[in-house]
Amino acid sequence: MTYAVELEDISVNYGELEALKNINLKVEEGAFLGIIGPNGGGKTTLLKVILGLIEPQKGTVKVLGYPLNETIDQIGYVPQISNFDRNFPISVLDVVLMARLGGRVRFFHQYHKEDVKKAEAVLDQLNLLHLKKRQIGKLSGGQLQRVLIARGLAVEPKILLLDEPTASVDASSTSQIYELLKELNKEKTIIVVTHDMAAVSSYFDSLACLNEKLYHHGDKHLDPETTEQVFGCPVDLIAHGHPHHVFAPHGEEAKND
Amino acid sequence: MIEAILDFNFMQNAFAAAVLASIACGLIGTIIVEKKLVMLSGGIAHTSFGGIGLGYLLNIEPIYGAFAFAVGASLAIASIRRKIGTGSDTLIGMFWSLGMALGVLFIGFTPGYPPDISSYLFGDILTVRRVDVWMMGALTVFMLLAIISLFNYWKAYLFDEEFLRVLGVKSTLLENFLFIMIALAIVILIRVVGIVLVIALLTAPPAAARLYTEDLKKIMGLAVVFGLIFSFSGLTFSYYYDLPSGAVIIITAALFYFGSVVVRGSNE
Numbered sequence: 198m199t200y201a202v203e204l205e206d207i208s209v210n211y212g213e214l215e216a217l218k219n220i221n222l223k224v225e226e227g228a229f230l231g232i233i234g235p236n237g238g239g240k241t242t243l244l245k246v247i248l249g250l251i252e253p254q255k256g257t258v259k260v261l262g263y264p265l266n267e268t269i270d271q272i273g274y275v276p277q278i279s280n281f282d283r284n285f286p287i288s289v290l291d292v293v294l295m296a297r298l299g300g301r302v303r304f305f306h307q308y309h310k311e312d313v314k315k316a317e318a319v320l321d322q323l324n325l326l327h328l329k330k331r332q333i334g335k336l337s338g339g340q341l342q343r344v345l346i347a348r349g350l351a352v353e354p355k356i357l358l359l360d361e362p363t364a365s366v367d368a369s370s371t372s373q374i375y376e377l378l379k380e381l382n383k384e385k386t387i388i389v390v391t392h393d394m395a396a397v398s399s400y401f402d403s404l405a406c407l408n409e410k411l412y413h414h415g416d417k418h419l420d421p422e423t424t425e426q427v428f429g430c431p432v433d434l435i436a437h438g439h440p441h442h443v444f445a446p447h448g449e450e451a452k453n454d
Numbered sequence: 455m456i457e458a459i460l461d462f463n464f465m466q467n468a469f470a471a472a473v474l475a476s477i478a479c480g481l482i483g484t485i486i487v488e489k490k491l492v493m494l495s496g497g498i499a500h501t502s503f504g505g506i507g508l509g510y511l512l513n514i515e516p517i518y519g520a521f522a523f524a525v526g527a528s529l530a531i532a533s534i535r536r537k538i539g540t541g542s543d544t545l546i547g548m549f550w551s552l553g554m555a556l557g558v559l560f561i562g563f564t565p566g567y568p569p570d571i572s573s574y575l576f577g578d579i580l581t582v583r584r585v586d587v588w589m590m591g592a593l594t595v596f597m598l599l600a601i602i603s604l605f606n607y608w609k610a611y612l613f614d615e616e617f618l619r620v621l622g623v624k625s626t627l628l629e630n631f632l633f634i635m636i637a638l639a640i641v642i643l644i645r646v647v648g649i650v651l652v653i654a655l656l657t658a659p660p661a662a663a664r665l666y667t668e669d670l671k672k673i674m675g676l677a678v679v680f681g682l683i684f685s686f687s688g689l690t691f692s693y694y695y696d697l698p699s700g701a702v703i704i705i706t707a708a709l710f711y712f713g714s715v716v717v718r719g720s721n722e
Binding site for chain 1: 488490602603604605607609610612613614616617618619620621622623624627628664667668669670673
């Protein structure tokens with residue numbers, strides 16, 4: 198079968214530092230996957246490998262069964278809002294329209310009517326249409342996050358990739374955003390990088406735990422006991438559910454169930 | 455003064471230079487300010503002094519030397535910056551003084567009396583020649599076309615380069631292109647305000663314009679208008695009171711910016 202995202206034996210080094218080591222990950226189509234792990238564990242690096250922003254030293258990336266460069270338009274990316282200069286002079290609609298630029302530079306490019314319609318439709322779907330003329334600095338954190346999700350959706354992707362979507366928003370926006378993602382998950386594969394453990398238990402249908410290596414956890418089954426093990430990720434992880442690989446932290450393969 | 459512009463060649467040149475400089479500073483200045491490349495642009499400007507010295511030494515037009523050094527420096531900074539990631543201010547500082555040092559050295563080697571370099575350091579709009587105007591004009595038209603024809607991409611690049619890369623757009627091409635344009639803008643402005651003062655003319659008009667509007671296109675347009683006001687104030691004072699034009703332009707620009715901040719608040 199084809200997977201939404203298939204990573205085979207991915208390794209990434211930054212100079213001497215190993216960020217990712219022999220990562221194998223298969224994400225089924227329609228999954229709602231959470232990638233969790235400690236800071237510096239390579240979550241963002243993994244995301245950037247899937248997006249083609251970082252070329253891995255080793256391994257292959259396939260998206261929907263094809264090499265990445267053929268299917269990059271099938272991925273909608275939602276970056277962290279803390280990466281942005283919120284004072285930048287751009288309106289909500291213009292942010293979303295960016296998604297319609299396409300992969301090739303064309304001189305005297307103008308957005309078509311359909312592009313604007315698509316952008317407005319997505320904004321409407323996310324209850325943001327009334328804000329379309331607003332400069333992004335005048336939005337709340339939760340609103341800006343949803344604008345970025347709208348931009349990711351305006352690419353019309355099959356897969357939506359989010360980097361810490363709830364890192365800088367308040368609690369009520371957090372649940373609003375996950376409800377939205379759950380809704381979007383009916384049609385799209387969704388992959389979220391997060392340290393938000395509350396979301397882990399209630400929304401995702403599968404989990405991957407990352408700290409340099411991948412301690413993949415196909416299923417989520419998170420009782421308090423497991424939660425603790427997930428937090429103590431580099432040390433060990435006890436098996437629950439199916440496709441499951443547990444590696445010992447010191448390099449030797451421990452077991453497989 | 456208007457009669458003088460009609461009658462005298464040097465005033466026509468000064469007038470044209472003021473207009474062209476305002477367009478350059480409005481367009482490129484806005485990009486520099488929004489992409490936070492102000493210090494980097496200062497580094498490129500100062501590096502170009504090395505080219506001016508080399509021009510004197512080799513007995514070619516100094517501004518061509520400045521042109522070559524500015525383009526070389528901007529591409530070098532761009533590529534080294536990509537390699538070492540963030541923390542490019544050390545690199546910029548290095549280029550900044552290295553360029554100045556090279557300029558001083560080359561001028562030292564130049565036989566005969568040392569040339570008067572103050573018009574390159576601080577600008578003198580009344581000494582702009584016809585050939586300078588033609589060069590400035592050509593560069594300005596090129597920049598104008600480059601920015602208008604790729605406007606949507608520039609906007610996306612300034613706001614979120616990474617997303618553009620995810621879409622498959624080669625953002626390093628845009629970046630190199632932008633750095634070359636910064637070099638061009640600096641060369642255009644050197645004749646008017648000089649190497650040392652160029653940064654203020656690149657930043658004050660767009661920064662002031664930002665206080666009045668939240669739309670990138672309008673910021674660029676308004677910055678051009680502000681640039682015109684500042685340049686003509688410099689031209690006027692320089693003509694009637696024999697004041698140094700570069701200094702007057704910069705002081706007007708700075709006063710206008712601070713005034714705008716007081717009037718408009720910090721726009722938060």
